[in-house]
Amino acid sequence: xxxxxxxxxxxxxxxxxxxxxxxxxxxxxxxxxxxxxxxxxxxxxxxxxxxxxxxxxxxxxxxxxxxxxxxxxxxxxxxxxxxxxxxxxxxxxxxxxxxxxxxxxxxxxxxxxxx
Amino acid sequence: xxxxxxxxxxxxxxxxxxxxxxxxxxxxxxxxxxxxxxxxxxxxxxxxxxxxxxxxxxxxxxxxxxxxxxxxxxxxxxxxxxxxxxxxxxxxxxxxxxxxxxxxxxxxxxxxxxxxxxx
Numbered sequence: 709x710x711x712x713x714x715x716x717x718x719x720x721x722x723x724x725x726x727x728x729x730x731x732x733x734x735x736x737x738x739x740x741x742x743x744x745x746x747x748x749x750x751x752x753x754x755x756x757x758x759x760x761x762x763x764x765x766x767x768x769x770x771x772x773x774x775x776x777x778x779x780x781x782x783x784x785x786x787x788x789x790x791x792x793x794x795x796x797x798x799x800x801x802x803x804x805x806x807x808x809x810x811x812x813x814x815x816x817x818x819x820x821x822x823x
Numbered sequence: 824x825x826x827x828x829x830x831x832x833x834x835x836x837x838x839x840x841x842x843x844x845x846x847x848x849x850x851x852x853x854x855x856x857x858x859x860x861x862x863x864x865x866x867x868x869x870x871x872x873x874x875x876x877x878x879x880x881x882x883x884x885x886x887x888x889x890x891x892x893x894x895x896x897x898x899x900x901x902x903x904x905x906x907x908x909x910x911x912x913x914x915x916x917x918x919x920x921x922x923x924x925x926x927x928x929x930x931x932x933x934x935x936x937x938x939x940x941x942x
Contacts, residue, residue, distance in 0.1 A: 741929075751914070751932045764929065796866055805928045808920040809856035809875055812930060814868035 710734055712815035714799050720821045721789065729784040729818045731799030739805035740782040741812060742774060743798040751798070757782060758805040789822045796820075825850045827917050829933035836905055837941050844900045844936045846915030852876075854920035857891065857898045858930065862912040874898065875920075905940045912937050 712733045721727050733740065742754040756764035757776040771793075773785040782799055796819050800812040826849040836842045848857065859871040872882065874891050882889045886903045902909055916930040 750934050751930075753929055756929060758928075798866075798868065800868075808854070809873055809918060811858060811870045811873050813870060814860075817866040819866070 712799060712801055712813055714797075714815035714818050716818060717816065718819045718821075720823065721786070722823050723789060723791070725789075726785070726787040728786065729797055729799075729820075731782040731784075731815055733780055733782075733799075733801035733813070733815075735801055735813060737801040737803050737813075738779050739802045739810075740776060740779070741800040741802075742782065742784055743800065745796040745798055745817070747795075755784075756805055763805060786820075789820075791822050794820055794822045825852075825917055825919060825931050827915050827931055827933035829913075829915055829936050831936045832934070833937040833939070835939045835941065838906060839904050840940075841901060841903050842905050842938065842940075844902075844913050844915075844938065846898045846900065846933060848896050848898065848915070848917045850917060850919055852919040852921050852927075856918045856920065858916040858918070859889065859898075859900050860914045860916065862914065862935070864911070868914065871900075902938075905938075907940050907942055910938060910940045 715730045739758045741756050744752045744754055753766050754768045755774040760776050771788050775783040796817045798817045799815040802810045802812045828847045855876045857874045860868040861871055862868045879891050888901045890899045912935045914935045915933045918930050919927045
């Protein structure tokens with residue numbers, strides 16, 4: 709595997725379900741990001757982890773819970789979601805969040821539908 | 824506050840036409856970075872270019888070229904002789920270099936421009 713991978717690619721869940729999204733980066737990076745991309749809206753940064761420490765929580769509802777066990781893996785745990793949470797969830801990584809201008813590399817995303 | 828504006832929501836061209844995607848940004852930081860990403864239908868954002876605020880040289884990479892003008896706070900992207908495979912959503916983004924800036928350590932994206940190239 710190369711780059712940034714995400715599983716599953718598609719997920720349909722009911723509002724009472726609990727599920728998790730997984731992201732893995734094979735680039736030796738130290739920063740990982742979760743973004744939400746909804747139709748007709750710009751990319752919204754949700755969480756950032758730098759060297760396994762959470763450095764950003766962009767006022768995300770608590771029904772989204774991130775986990776970063778090491779610099780290569782990032783999870784997004786989902787529970788009691790709402791239909792408006794349906795979106796494409798993108799994971800990204802970069803060398804170091806605080807290094808100037810480091811580009812982020814993105815995974816293919818998980819298309820989430822909440823029924 | 825930092826902001827990136829891509830005024831063109833959708834552009835439609837015929838193959839082999841040249842097309843320019845506009846990007847205008849706002850920042851109070853004197854040092855910053857600008858990016859372009861491409862998002863094909865598969866969903867993954869693909870990094871195209873990064874430019875720092877001290878480097879105003881235009882850049883060309885194959886059919887792609889970028890025009891950075893600090894005087895107008897613009898970082899426009901031109902595709903020459905467009906092809907169907909260029910059809911995608913293109914995002915411009917900004918990252919500030921100094922701690923304390925609201926875009927420090929993260930990317931602020933524009934709304935994106937949907938480019939459709941017809942055969």
